[in-house]
Amino acid sequence: MALREFKLPDVGEGVAEGEIVDWLVEEGDTVTEDQPVAEVETDKAVVEVPSPYNGTVKQIHYPAGEVVKVGSVIVTFEIPDEAGDSEAAEPVVEEGAGAPEAEDATDAGTAESEAPSSSGRTFAPPSVRRLARELGVDLSTVSGSGPSGRVTEGDVRQAAEGGEREDESELTDAVERVEEDAEDAVERMDEEVEAEVPLGEQAAEHAEREKTLAAPATRKLAADEGVDLNAVPTDEERDGEAFVSPEAVTQYARAQREAKAAEERAESSSASATASSASAGEERVESRPYRGIRRTIGKQMAKSKYTAPHVSHHDTVDISDLVEVRAELKERAAEQDVKLTYLPFIMKAVVAALKENPILNSELREDDEEVLVKHYYNIGIAVATDAGLMVPVVKRVDEKGILELAEEVNELAAKARDRSITREEMQGGTFTLTNFGAIGGEYATPIINYPETAILGLGAIDERPVAEDGEVYARPTLPLSLSIDHRVIDGAEGAAFTNKVMEYLNNPTLLLLE
Amino acid sequence: MVVGDVATGTELAVVGAGPGGYVAAIRAAQLGVDTTLIEKDELGGTCLNVGCIPSKALIHATNVGYEADTAEEMGIHADVKVDMEQMVDWKDGVVDQLTSGVEKLCKANGVNIVHGRAEFAGENRLRVAHGGEGQGSETIEFEQCVVATGSRPIEIPGFAYDDDPVLDSTQLLALEQVPRSLVVVGGGYIGMELSTILAKMGCDVTVVEMMDDILPGYEEDVKRVVRKRAEELGVDFYFGQAAKGWERADDAGIVVTTENEDGEESTFDAEKAFVAVGRQPVLDTLNLDAAGLEPNEQGRLETDHTGETNVDGIFAIGDVAPGPQLAHKASKEGQVVAEVVAGEPAAMDYQAVPAAVFTDPEIATVGLTQAEAEEEGFTPAVGKFPFSASGRALTTNDHEGFVRIVADGDSGFILGAQIVGPEASELIAELGLAVEMGATLEDIAATIHTHPTLSEGVMEAAEHALGHAIHTLNR
Numbered sequence: 001m002a003l004r005e006f007k008l009p010d011v012g013e014g015v016a017e018g019e020i021v022d023w024l025v026e027e028g029d030t031v032t033e034d035q036p037v038a039e040v041e042t043d044k045a046v047v048e049v050p051s052p053y054n055g056t057v058k059q060i061h062y063p064a065g066e067v068v069k070v071g072s073v074i075v076t077f078e079i080p081d082e083a084g085d086s087e088a089a090e091p092v093v094e095e096g097a098g099a100p101e102a103e104d105a106t107d108a109g110t111a112e113s114e115a116p117s118s119s120g121r122t123f124a125p126p127s128v129r130r131l132a133r134e135l136g137v138d139l140s141t142v143s144g145s146g147p148s149g150r151v152t153e154g155d156v157r158q159a160a161e162g163g164e165r166e167d168e169s170e171l172t173d174a175v176e177r178v179e180e181d182a183e184d185a186v187e188r189m190d191e192e193v194e195a196e197v198p199l200g201e202q203a204a205e206h207a208e209r210e211k212t213l214a215a216p217a218t219r220k221l222a223a224d225e226g227v228d229l230n231a232v233p234t235d236e237e238r239d240g241e242a243f244v245s246p247e248a249v250t251q252y253a254r255a256q257r258e259a260k261a262a263e264e265r266a267e268s269s270s271a272s273a274t275a276s277s278a279s280a281g282e283e284r285v286e287s288r289p290y291r292g293i294r295r296t297i298g299k300q301m302a303k304s305k306y307t308a309p310h311v312s313h314h315d316t317v318d319i320s321d322l323v324e325v326r327a328e329l330k331e332r333a334a335e336q337d338v339k340l341t342y343l344p345f346i347m348k349a350v351v352a353a354l355k356e357n358p359i360l361n362s363e364l365r366e367d368d369e370e371v372l373v374k375h376y377y378n379i380g381i382a383v384a385t386d387a388g389l390m391v392p393v394v395k396r397v398d399e400k401g402i403l404e405l406a407e408e409v410n411e412l413a414a415k416a417r418d419r420s421i422t423r424e425e426m427q428g429g430t431f432t433l434t435n436f437g438a439i440g441g442e443y444a445t446p447i448i449n450y451p452e453t454a455i456l457g458l459g460a461i462d463e464r465p466v467a468e469d470g471e472v473y474a475r476p477t478l479p480l481s482l483s484i485d486h487r488v489i490d491g492a493e494g495a496a497f498t499n500k501v502m503e504y505l506n507n508p509t510l511l512l513l514e
Numbered sequence: 515m516v517v518g519d520v521a522t523g524t525e526l527a528v529v530g531a532g533p534g535g536y537v538a539a540i541r542a543a544q545l546g547v548d549t550t551l552i553e554k555d556e557l558g559g560t561c562l563n564v565g566c567i568p569s570k571a572l573i574h575a576t577n578v579g580y581e582a583d584t585a586e587e588m589g590i591h592a593d594v595k596v597d598m599e600q601m602v603d604w605k606d607g608v609v610d611q612l613t614s615g616v617e618k619l620c621k622a623n624g625v626n627i628v629h630g631r632a633e634f635a636g637e638n639r640l641r642v643a644h645g646g647e648g649q650g651s652e653t654i655e656f657e658q659c660v661v662a663t664g665s666r667p668i669e670i671p672g673f674a675y676d677d678d679p680v681l682d683s684t685q686l687l688a689l690e691q692v693p694r695s696l697v698v699v700g701g702g703y704i705g706m707e708l709s710t711i712l713a714k715m716g717c718d719v720t721v722v723e724m725m726d727d728i729l730p731g732y733e734e735d736v737k738r739v740v741r742k743r744a745e746e747l748g749v750d751f752y753f754g755q756a757a758k759g760w761e762r763a764d765d766a767g768i769v770v771t772t773e774n775e776d777g778e779e780s781t782f783d784a785e786k787a788f789v790a791v792g793r794q795p796v797l798d799t800l801n802l803d804a805a806g807l808e809p810n811e812q813g814r815l816e817t818d819h820t821g822e823t824n825v826d827g828i829f830a831i832g833d834v835a836p837g838p839q840l841a842h843k844a845s846k847e848g849q850v851v852a853e854v855v856a857g858e859p860a861a862m863d864y865q866a867v868p869a870a871v872f873t874d875p876e877i878a879t880v881g882l883t884q885a886e887a888e889e890e891g892f893t894p895a896v897g898k899f900p901f902s903a904s905g906r907a908l909t910t911n912d913h914e915g916f917v918r919i920v921a922d923g924d925s926g927f928i929l930g931a932q933i934v935g936p937e938a939s940e941l942i943a944e945l946g947l948a949v950e951m952g953a954t955l956e957d958i959a960a961t962i963h964t965h966p967t968l969s970e971g972v973m974e975a976a977e978h979a980l981g982h983a984i985h986t987l988n989r
Contacts, residue, residue: 123927123952124952125951126865126951129863134859147957
């Protein structure tokens with residue numbers, strides 16, 4: 001049997017790290033090639049990572065919930081020897097054998113992150129230099145997290161993602177991990193459950209051997225980490241004796257440190273829990289991780305808000321006729337098993353208005369100094385999911401009928417909610433609709449789905465007073481909130497667009513002409 | 515354009531099928547680029563036909579004979595007889611096998627091969643004259659072009675290669691008889707490689723060199739090992755001597771006249787003269803003007819980091835591009851430009867271009883020397899291991915030379931290495947990888963090397979630089 005290490009692959013363009021949401025296999029399981037072994041959530045989506053081998057799962061290197069950098073070894077597989085491969089008795093490591101992983105090195109406390117030399121030369125392996133070219137990263141600006149400051153694949157991806165310095169982001173990660181651990185600890189205290197962290201568990205699990213085999217470098221590492229080699233748990237054997245790898249030492253040392261830290265935190269939170277119960281728990285706070293999709297949404301929102309000067313335009317439209325039309329068509333649609341909401345009508349009205357006011361269906365390319373006006377209509381629909389806001393895109397809305405749109409919106413929204421939606425299904429939008437009225441409320445300031453230049457927000461459809469010929473009537477109305485990028489679109493254009501949308505919604509038979 | 519001459523269109527035209535050109539063509543074709551490879555002679559270029567491969571074949575064959583002949587110390591008594599004609603036939607067989615292999619690979623990858631001499635007829639047009647009377651010519655219109663025409667031996671005034679007793683390296687490698695004596699003009703790597711084998715074949719070799727030492731560009735202690743060995747083989751050196759002219763001697767031999775810086779003349783008799791004063795890029799046959807190209811002062815085409823010249827879509831690689839004239843450098847450049855042409859994010863990446871000289875003993879270098887490292891602002895840590903301390907070298911009775919590793923003293927990163935000694939050309943690969951990977955002295959020292967091998971010397975040199983060598987004294 002031979003061992004093969006499997007590194008977290010690049011699960012999406014430009015993704016530097018991912019959170020292991022769930023392991024779909026356990027150590028000892030037999031797997032076949034392409035069988036999904038883990039679910040990994042990146043800041044873009046949740047994806048399943050398939051096994052590259054037929055074999056058994058020898059070791060899982062990270063517990064579920066851990067954020068792992070692309071390129072880190074996540075699983076070791078044991079695979080049957082290839083016929084005639086007499087050297088396979090030795091554990092072999094796929095590609096980059098022995099290349100120290102940034103994380104391991106950091107954990108072992110051996111990384112020196114200062115610039116490698118006075119000459120300004122950057123030290124990085126050829127594969128990393130090529131990756132840098134592919135991602136357009138200037139290597140000389142990347143600070144390396146590898147041994148002696150060598151630039152790793154992860155460093156380059158990190159740099160490509162946002163120019164963040166690796167050490168800063170690692171710090172952030174570390175802080176996040178600590179925060180999470182703290183949260184875990186508090187929750188455990190609350191539930192009066194005994195500490196049961198996977199790492200803590202490993203720490204608690206001491207081996208008690210009399211003899212342990214290990215490479216000299218591993219012995220040194222153990223000495224540096226203050227770890228007793230005979231206490232490090234291992235499944236590996238050499239010549240019938242237990243064999244400990246440097247990874248096992250690192251992991252054990254880390255587990256011990258974290259267990260100790262958790263113990264200390266537990267002690268202090270126990271003290272504060274007592275204190276807070278005395279003050280009726282008034283000052284209790286809860287820390288939640290800010291990462292994955294939530295962090296992506298945050299970044300995107302901030303980028304949009306601080307890049308595009310937003311101007312909002314509000315109005316309300318009387319949709320009495322639309323309510324009638326929809327009620328009528330809803331039953332017909334139901335016969336075809338389609339749930340008909342107001343959204344397809346609004347999408348149609350929006351596209352009709354965009355055709356008359358094309359500047360709202362545009363994108364500003366600052367670098368090229370041009371505004372791209374699009375003559376196709378892909379409408380993004382913001383959907384609230386448990387994980388946060390996602391924006392599936394309905395393509396070519398102008399070419400589709402109301403029922404077709406209804407079906408597609410329902411399907412995409414469902415996919416967004418169960419997070420099976422693909423990146424492609426969230427790309428290529430030209431204008432976005434957001435329905436904040438679903439829960440109630442009238443007006444808001446929608447944030448533009450940058451680099452688009454406009455977004456229309458929908459308030460709650462409700463009966464509101466409408467004045468007509470000096471009389472006040474209760475009519476079903478829809479509040480509209482339009483945000484525009486004032487660099488590209490002027491207020492008058494925004495108002496003209498909104499008026500058009502209102503005209504179509506107020507008189508839905510006009511949509512027949514579209 | 516001739517009336518009725520219809521240009522053939524191709525996405526990529528590669529001019530020259532040497533180790534740069536054919537690699538570029540194959541790689542481009544692999545990436546889906548419609549590629550035409552144009553070659554005036556045999557596929558494989560200088561390297562396969564008249565350079566690396568035939569010279570290394572002869573060096574190896576000669577060494578086999580020489581070692582058998584000189585192994586009495588080990589108890590081997592042989593009466594070696596060298597049949598030079600047969601040896602050359604064998605060498606030609608090796609060359610044929612390789613060149614036909616290149617042709618097969620080109621065809622299998624869908625490269626369109628055109629035989630003929632190409633010249634530019636515009637910024638996107640080549641005129642290819644087919645060899646031989648009445649063979650005609652054709653026009654090839656390209657979207658992008660790679661110039662890979664390589665180099666030819668430099669001729670010095672008064673020493674035309676057409677004259678019988680004056681030989682260039684190609685002619686020397688084709689000799690079917692070992693000359694009794696030879697004057698070698700030039701002590702560079704080609705001169706030294708061929709001087710060494712001829713001396714081993716029993717030829718009386720005299721090297722005249724204009725500079726004051728052999729192998730310009732190599733460090734003194736490296737040169738010393740090679741020079742000493744050559745002298746042991748009977749090679750005579752005369753430095754500071756510029757070749758001035760020659761005349762035929764009475765006994766059908768040659769008398770070469772040289773002149774030192776004071777104007778004093780000397781004469782050297784031999785059966786033949788071999789001129790090895792370097793190689794110059796071949797660009798003069800290409801009608802560069804038509805494409806808007808112009809060689810720089812070194813007679814080469816300037817290129818950017820993607821290998822592209824100042825004319826959009828025209829690239830230059832190998833000996834016609836800047837940098838050392840090495841087949842492996844040309845091949846790597848060929849791969850890079852092919853990828854650039856196919857739209858991939860490739861770029862020239864000269865972290866470590868190894869070089870090897872197949873003298874006895876071999877020399878191989880990669881990356882920076884100690885002096886170069888200092889110039890670049892490093893404080894180098896240097897470790898050295900002499901082959902005289904290597905068990906393996908002693909078992910082969912070949913223990914001249916050393917391994918030297920130059921690293922950054924602060925971080926331990928390997929910056930370069932120089933090896934002179936047995937199998938230096940093979941041993942350098944590990945250190946090339948080390949430079950590329952950003953490996954440190956610690957990485958090499960901690961890597962277990964097979965015993966007993968010469969490669970242990972690499973590990974020992976790294977340990978020496980770290981101050982804990984076992985088999986040599988640490989400074």
